[in-house]
Amino acid sequence: MQLVVSPYLEPGDVEALRAASDTPLDALRAIAARCLADIEDALIRDRLNALAWLTASGLLEIKLALRLDAQGGYARGIFHEKAGVFTDAHDNHVTFSGSSNETAGGLLENFESIKVFCSWRDTEGRVQEEIDNFEALWKNSTPGLKVLDFSSISKELLDRYRDPGRPPPGINLHEAREPITSCAFQPPVGFDLRPYQKEAIRAWSKNGGRGILAMATGSGKTLTALTLASKVAEKNHSLVLIIVCPFINLCRQWIREMVTFGLNPVAAFEGRERWQALMDEGYQRLSAGLSQVHAIVTTNATFMSESFQSRLQPRVAVGAFHHLLIADEVHNLGAPGIKTVLPDGISMRVGLSATPERHHDAIGTQAVIEYFGKVIYEYTLDQAIAEGRLCPYRYYPVLVDLTEPEAEEYAEISAKLARIMPAVDRGDDIEQAAMRLLIKRARLLGGAANKMTALDSLISSLPEGPQKAIFYCGDGRTTDSITDDEVRQIQAVARLLGEKHGLRVRNFTYRETAQEREEILRDLASGFLDGVVAIRCLDEGIDLPDLRMGFLLASSTNPRQFIQRRGRLLRNASGKSRAIIYDFIVSPPDYGGDQDDDAFNMERAFFRRELARIVEFCQMAENGPEALGSLRELRIKHNLLAG
Numbered sequence: 001m002q003l004v005v006s007p008y009l010e011p012g013d014v015e016a017l018r019a020a021s022d023t024p025l026d027a028l029r030a031i032a033a034r035c036l037a038d039i040e041d042a043l044i045r046d047r048l049n050a051l052a053w054l055t056a057s058g059l060l061e062i063k064l065a066l067r068l069d070a071q072g073g074y075a076r077g078i079f080h081e082k083a084g085v086f087t088d089a090h091d092n093h094v095t096f097s098g099s100s101n102e103t104a105g106g107l108l109e110n111f112e113s114i115k116v117f118c119s120w121r122d123t124e125g126r127v128q129e130e131i132d133n134f135e136a137l138w139k140n141s142t143p144g145l146k147v148l149d150f151s152s153i154s155k156e157l158l159d160r161y162r163d164p165g166r167p168p169p170g171i172n173l174h175e176a177r178e179p180i181t182s183c184a185f186q187p188p189v190g191f192d193l194r195p196y197q198k199e200a201i202r203a204w205s206k207n208g209g210r211g212i213l214a215m216a217t218g219s220g221k222t223l224t225a226l227t228l229a230s231k232v233a234e235k236n237h238s239l240v241l242i243i244v245c246p247f248i249n250l251c252r253q254w255i256r257e258m259v260t261f262g263l264n265p266v267a268a269f270e271g272r273e274r275w276q277a278l279m280d281e282g283y284q285r286l287s288a289g290l291s292q293v294h295a296i297v298t299t300n301a302t303f304m305s306e307s308f309q310s311r312l313q314p315r316v317a318v319g320a321f322h323h324l325l326i327a328d329e330v331h332n333l334g335a336p337g338i339k340t341v342l343p344d345g346i347s348m349r350v351g352l353s354a355t356p357e358r359h360h361d362a363i364g365t366q367a368v369i370e371y372f373g374k375v376i377y378e379y380t381l382d383q384a385i386a387e388g389r390l391c392p393y394r395y396y397p398v399l400v401d402l403t404e405p406e407a408e409e410y411a412e413i414s415a416k417l418a419r420i421m422p423a424v425d426r427g428d429d430i431e432q433a434a435m436r437l438l439i440k441r442a443r444l445l446g447g448a449a450n451k452m453t454a455l456d457s458l459i460s461s462l463p464e465g466p467q468k469a470i471f472y473c474g475d476g477r478t479t480d481s482i483t484d485d486e487v488r489q490i491q492a493v494a495r496l497l498g499e500k501h502g503l504r505v506r507n508f509t510y511r512e513t514a515q516e517r518e519e520i521l522r523d524l525a526s527g528f529l530d531g532v533v534a535i536r537c538l539d540e541g542i543d544l545p546d547l548r549m550g551f552l553l554a555s556s557t558n559p560r561q562f563i564q565r566r567g568r569l570l571r572n573a574s575g576k577s578r579a580i581i582y583d584f585i586v587s588p589p590d591y592g593g594d595q596d597d598d599a600f601n602m603e604r605a606f607f608r609r610e611l612a613r614i615v616e617f618c619q620m621a622e623n624g625p626e627a628l629g630s631l632r633e634l635r636i637k638h639n640l641l642a643g
Contacts, residue, residue, distance in 0.1 A: 001060045004137050004147060006079035007031050016190035017066070017074040023189065028064055029153050030188040033259035036157055052162035055155040062154040063138065066146045079145060085131055093119040095130035159264070185233045185293045187226070188260045194389070196379050197224040203377040204228060204350060211376030212330060212351035216384040217567025221352045222254060225326050226261050232348060233293050236322035238286045243297045245328045248514045249521070251297045254328070258295060265295035269302050270514065279311050286321055304338045312343060324348040330372060331356050331560065334364030342371045349373065354567055355560035381567065382620050390570040393579040395621035397614060397630055398458065399587050400450040407589040413441045418602050445586045446474025446554035447489045452496060454584060455551065459501050466503060468524060468546050469531035472565060474554030493553065494533045503530040546573045552583045555613065562613050583617065585610070587634055607638045
């Protein structure tokens with residue numbers, strides 16, 4: 001079989017091809033790998049299994065067709081012609097041109113046609129015309145196109161979809177050639193590190209191959225770490241590269257980047273039967289010298305499982321291979337349980353996080369530092385904004401009052417807290433009682449009913465409405481502004497946006513499957529969705545460069561959360577000049593007591609922590625002084641004007 005196909009080129013791909021004019025196949029490999037990395041559909045993967053077997057058996061040749069502009073340079077758009085020739089052993093031919101889309105619309109609703117001709121009934125020479133056209137295409141003599149041989153690269157890329165136990169009919173399992181799986185682990189063509197990324201890699205190397213890179217969200221931690229790993233691979237053959245992430249979607253994000261670096265990582269998550277054999281096979285290939293890098297991407301949960309650790313630790317102890325562990329959002333590895341399974345046998349370790357310190361967990365923070373090393377390089381958010389690596393933003397605090405019943409409940413919680421807080425250190429029972437009250441207080445503030453009213457009014461006032469927006473909700477309950485029912489805040493927000501304002505939004509929570517989450521992110525990036533409504537699932541790691549607006553209906557005073565959320569909105573994207581952040585802040589009810597009593601001082605201490613978060617947002621906002629000035633009365637009320 002001979003196939004001529006066309007890659008879909010993003011604007012940046014065209015620039016990469018032009019920059020790599022002498023070696024276009026290197027750039028095309030990265031482009032094709034990225035497209036294949038997104039495939040989840042079982043039917044498509046089954047087709048790819050068949051193609052992979054054909055390439056492994058030497059029965060399939062593939063070439064890529066690229067459009068050329070008037071000056072002979074690479075152009076966007078695709079070679080979209082559909083034509084084919086079938087030939088049998090007796091030199092009979094059937095040709096076709098055109099296609100019918102294999103979708104419900106294409107098969108049942110559209111008006112489409114395919115023209116088919118056969119050589120034994122072809123008085124007008126249509127068959128020979130199609131054969132001549134294909135031969136010209138195959139030989140790279142079709143005007144306006146550049147056709148390049150891609151067979152060997154296709155064999156390598158498709159091999160990840162080849163199921164050894166399921167060759168298609170007609171393929172002899174024993175005659176199939178060994179697929180090409182070794183490839184150069186290196187940055188994609190046209191990619192250059194920025195100066196601060198180079199500094200981060202040098203700092204890690206000088207620190208003996210350990211350390212934490214504290215780099216602002218959106219500043220390129222992933223690409224920095226993969227470039228670092230490629231440099232390690234140059235000096236350490238038989239390298240096992242392990243990437244650990246907190247979420248599956250973040251794992252897939254890493255895999256998409258890794259394939260552009262020439263890696264074919266094992267996706268060690270979602271079912272042991274899918275990855276155990278591949279993980280073992282990777283070690284075997286290293287032992288046999290058939291590959292130089294064995295890359296594995298896994299979640300925190302899978303990494304700490306016995307099935308993963310049992311495959312990793314014996315090999316680490318033997319020391320036959322070099323291991324490099326890269327932990328994304330490394331602060332998560334200080335949690336009880338997972339910190340106890342971090343393998344001592346891995347000597348090279350990289351921690352990545354915009355916020356390495358664990359909030360109110362000095363023991364967990366110390367465990368992370370003891371294993372990965374200290375923070376050896378820091379690239380802050382204000383540096384990233386100043387250097388144009390992240391976009392500027394405007395910040396608008398939205399003050400809301402508690403309803404009368406909410407204010408009464410709040411006063412009751414505050415009175416109880418004021419009585420027991422001084423005695424918190426005296427025993428676990430009192431500490432747990434205080435924690436329950438603090439959680440209840442936080443949920444009351446997070447789900448304040450007037451936030452829905454304020455959001456409704458704000459959405460109505462926006463001239464063009466929210467676009468590519470994220471709505472962060474609390475995990476408490478509130479009153480649905482449409483039905484007056486008591487529901488979870490995330491449900492009320494989604495319903496308000498969809499039913500009253502006609503916005504296309506979807507929830508992004510732990511309830512959605514990994515595949516549904518991928519679909520939501522794609523729809524948001526394409527503009528099909530106006531926004532997503534989340535609680536905590538989008539706090540860490542997920543790359544959403546096109547986000548334009550953020551609505552913080554609930555926030556904790558944990559610095560990691562608000563730093564990550566802000567960073568999520570500040571990634572640069574085409575046509576994006578700035579981000580807009582609306583922060584819904586509850587104004588605590590007036591306190592009628594003396595400003596010297598314990599209750600007032602407790603409330604003042606609570607609000608001081610909230611104010612610290614607000615000031616942090618204001619300090620780097622384009623409209624910072626104006627935003628902070630809008631809170632002047634509230635700060636005076638709590639005697640915090642100087643803060």
